[in-house]
Amino acid sequence: MAPVATTEATVLDLATSSTRAVNERLTSPEAPKTVTVTGPQGAHALACGLDSDIDVTIEGHVGYYCAGMNQHATVTVTGNAGVGVAENMMSGTVRIKGDASQSAGATAHGGLLVIDGNAAARCGISMKGVDIVVGGNIGHMSAFMGQAGRLVVLGDAGEALGDSLYEARIYVRGTVASLGADCIKKEMREEHLTELRELLDAAGFDADPSEFTRYGSARQLYNFHVDNASAY
Amino acid sequence: MCGIVGLHLREPSLYPQLGALLTDMLGQMCDRGPDSAGMAIYGDRTWSPEGESTVSLLDCPIPAGELAATLSASLDTTVTGIDLTPTTILHGVVGAEDLAAAVRSVVPSARIIGFGDDLTVLKGVGNPIDLAHRFGLPSASGWQGVAHTRMATESAVTAEGSHPFSVGPDECLVHNGSFSNHMSIKHQLERDGVVFDSANDTEVGARFVAKQLAEGVDLEKALLMLNETFDGFYTLLVSTADSFAVVRDAISCKPAVIAETDQWVAMASEYRALANLPGVDNARIFEPEPEEVYVWHR
Numbered sequence: 001m002a003p004v005a006t007t008e009a010t011v012l013d014l015a016t017s018s019t020r021a022v023n024e025r026l027t028s029p030e031a032p033k034t035v036t037v038t039g040p041q042g043a044h045a046l047a048c049g050l051d052s053d054i055d056v057t058i059e060g061h062v063g064y065y066c067a068g069m070n071q072h073a074t075v076t077v078t079g080n081a082g083v084g085v086a087e088n089m090m091s092g093t094v095r096i097k098g099d100a101s102q103s104a105g106a107t108a109h110g111g112l113l114v115i116d117g118n119a120a121a122r123c124g125i126s127m128k129g130v131d132i133v134v135g136g137n138i139g140h141m142s143a144f145m146g147q148a149g150r151l152v153v154l155g156d157a158g159e160a161l162g163d164s165l166y167e168a169r170i171y172v173r174g175t176v177a178s179l180g181a182d183c184i185k186k187e188m189r190e191e192h193l194t195e196l197r198e199l200l201d202a203a204g205f206d207a208d209p210s211e212f213t214r215y216g217s218a219r220q221l222y223n224f225h226v227d228n229a230s231a232y
Numbered sequence: 233m234c235g236i237v238g239l240h241l242r243e244p245s246l247y248p249q250l251g252a253l254l255t256d257m258l259g260q261m262c263d264r265g266p267d268s269a270g271m272a273i274y275g276d277r278t279w280s281p282e283g284e285s286t287v288s289l290l291d292c293p294i295p296a297g298e299l300a301a302t303l304s305a306s307l308d309t310t311v312t313g314i315d316l317t318p319t320t321i322l323h324g325v326v327g328a329e330d331l332a333a334a335v336r337s338v339v340p341s342a343r344i345i346g347f348g349d350d351l352t353v354l355k356g357v358g359n360p361i362d363l364a365h366r367f368g369l370p371s372a373s374g375w376q377g378v379a380h381t382r383m384a385t386e387s388a389v390t391a392e393g394s395h396p397f398s399v400g401p402d403e404c405l406v407h408n409g410s411f412s413n414h415m416s417i418k419h420q421l422e423r424d425g426v427v428f429d430s431a432n433d434t435e436v437g438a439r440f441v442a443k444q445l446a447e448g449v450d451l452e453k454a455l456l457m458l459n460e461t462f463d464g465f466y467t468l469l470v471s472t473a474d475s476f477a478v479v480r481d482a483i484s485c486k487p488a489v490i491a492e493t494d495q496w497v498a499m500a501s502e503y504r505a506l507a508n509l510p511g512v513d514n515a516r517i518f519e520p521e522p523e524e525v526y527v528w529h530r
Contacts, residue, residue, distance in 0.1 A: 042260075042504030061503050061517075080517060082503060083487060101487065101519060120519050121484055140484075140522060 015039035019046060026050055042082065047075050050092070067094045070111060086113045089130055102139070105132045108149070114203045121158065124151045127168050133203035143170055144180065152199050154207055162215055170215040171196050173207065184218045234395075234408040235261025235381040235501045236488070238469045239509075240476035240528055243495035244375075246510070247275065251372025253509060257498070258369075258379045259361045260505040265381030269360035270394035271367070272346060272353045272404045274471070275374030279314065279321050279352035285328035287335055288346040288353040288398075290391050292320040294339065303334050316367050318391050319345070319354045328401055343392055343429060348402030350473060355394040375530065378471050380406045386433045397435050400442030402473035407434040408501055409465035409486045417461060437462060441470060455479045455525045467520075469499055477527040484522040491515035497528045 010032040012022045022037060026047055037058045040046055044063040047056050050073035058066070061079035070089040077085075080098035089108040096104075099117035106122070108130030115123075115132070121139035124132045124146055133152040140158035143151050146168030156174035163180020170183075171192075179185075188210070196209040237257035241247060251273065258271065273279065280286040292299060300313030300322060311324035311331070320342075324331060332347045346353025356363040360381040364370065380395035387393050396404035411417075414436040418428065426439050437458060444454035451472055458468075459479065467486040470477045478499050480488055490499045491506045493515045500506050503517070520526055 041507040042502060044504075061507070063502055063504050080503065099518070101489075102485070121522070140482075 010034065011036045011038060013038045014041065014043060019043045022046065023048060026054060026056060044082070047073070050075070061098070070094060080117070089113065099136070105130050112202055118155065124149070124168070127151065131199055131202070133199055133205065135205060137174070140177070141180070143168055150195070150199055152196065152203070154205060164221060165217040167217060171212040172215065173212045176215070179215065182218045182221045183215055186214045186216045188212070188214050233264040233383045235264030235505070236406050236408050236467065236469050236499065237261055237505050238378040238406070238471065238476065238499045240376045240497040241495070242497070246495060247375055248373045250374045250377050251276070251369045254377040254379055255361070255364045255370045256508050257500060257505040258364055258381065261381045261501060262360050264501060265383040266359060267384050267389045268355070268357040268382045268391060268394045269363050269380060270353065270355040270396055271364065271369055271379035272351060272377060272396050272398060272471070273372045273374045274350045274376040274402070276352055276372045279323070279372070280350055281323055284323045284325050285331050285349050286321060286323040286347065286352055287328065287331050287344060289320050289322070289335060290318055290343045290345055290355060292339055292342045296320045299339060302338050303331070306338070307331070307334055316354060318356055319367070321352055345392070346398035346404070348473065351398065351402045351404070353396060353398050353404070355391045357389060357391050376471060376476060378404050378406050378469055386410055387431050392430055393432050395434060397432070397438035399435065399438045400445055403442055403445065404471045405434065405438040405441055406469040407437060408467045409481070411437060411462050411464040411466065413463040437466070437468065445472070451475050451477050452525050452527045459523050467501070474530040475527055477525060478520050479525045480520055480522055482522050488520050489517060490520055490526065491517045
């Protein structure tokens with residue numbers, strides 16, 4: 001495919017080239033620093049596996065697994081994202097200006113995922129170090145088995161928030177439909193207000209940290225004792 | 233996986249495009265279910281002429297014309313047969329239930345897959361988009377359509393196992409997922425006199441909804457009752473003579489996205505099936521909430 005060079009950015013159009021061709025271009029050693037991808041039409045696995053500090057803007061709605069496994073790159077989607085956006089992200093920034101479907105940021109180890117709109121069920125499931133900031137609401141079972149990282153929600157959270165949570169920290173400004181097993185409300189100390197302010201600033205949201213409630217693990221599900229290792 | 237698409241048109245000037253729009257939507261969902269497919273159109277005047285009822289059937293053992301002639305003689309009215317192998321369509325100026333009963337009497341081995349005053353159901357095995365073109369779906373018109381690409385899990389890959397399941401007049405139910413307690417519900421329905429055609433779990437959902445509607449329950453209430461009764465994973469698209477509805481289970485692991493404009497309401501398993509609809513850039517796009525029933529009326 002022949003990229004169209006403009007003065008502002010390289011434009012890759014999915015109306016005239018395949019998802020694979022676009023992804024190969026984005027991940028090639030000669031990839032331009034700034035790329036606009038047009039015509040996504042809900043395509044799957046767009047901008048996956050990026051591992052440079054490339055800046056990609058996708059104009060429109062994307063399908064499953066957009067920006068998965070991201071490292072270093074900045075990916076912005078102007079529309080909605082399908083299931084599993086930024087799944088297993090390691091670093092970099094992914095921003096969805098619309099809504100995100102289920103399992104946003106699943107198992108992600110690092111980086112920042114910002115969703116301006118709402119995220120559906122299982123947002124941040126098994127998160128392992130990623131920071132996720134959601135401008136709207138999140139669905140049920142969000143941060144299920146979250147192990148590390150921070151989940152910030154400016155709107156409301158659905159049922160079973162933080163079920164079987166390990167050490168991820170959750171901040172919610174709105175209501176929580178219910179807390180999952182071993183997830184409890186926790187005190188907002190100064191260090192948490194500072195941390196939350198930094199996250200909100202990084203995500204570009206103007207909100208007052210004092211309006212948020214912190215949730216975390218009650219640590220009642222840590223049942224393994226090394227003395228019993230021989231029994232396993 | 234299975235793929236669901238549905239389109240409920242509000243703007244009459246779009247009616248001639250229904251089949252073409254639905255075919256494009258279906259084509260985007262082929263890789264979610266390449267085994268087989270089914271589609272249902274409300275208001276196509278070739279397949280379901282105004283003022284006539286229509287019956288769709290599979291496995292008709294005699295040619296459509298011969299069956300139509302036999303039915304014309306026994307019902308004393310003109311019945312027209314259309315061969316869309318493996319589906320046969322029959323229509324005539326006679327009540328839908330009466331036409332269906334006559335079909336059962338003449339060809340008891342055939343499977344009725346849809347009946348009503350406005351509804352045509354088409355099913356087959358094979359690549360969904362090839363089937364749609366073979367049936368002539370792109371040139372169909374009408375005010376509402378649903379279609380399904382099937383990745384078989386609960387029963388064999390057959391045309392009968394394709395969705396939609398249409399077991400009540402002008403009713404269709406399309407399912408992505410699987411029910412886990414359908415056998416006990418099926419046994420209860422059988423004790424209440426409901427007769428089943430297949431071993432398919434989705435048919436139990438369709439029979440359950442049809443029973444509630446037949447007893448006078450409205451569609452929204454029927455789907456709330458389904459939520460209370462059925463366990464498992466499901467995204468359902470249910471259509472009737474005047475309605476279009478979506479419901480998901482409490483876990484909602486099966487995908488669904490809805491887009492709504494002043495001209496139409498559309499639902500699909502994935503956004504890419506909606507991407508080419510006219511005016512989609514200005515649509516309100518959202519995911520249905522778990523266990524919430526969404527109903528649009530004509």
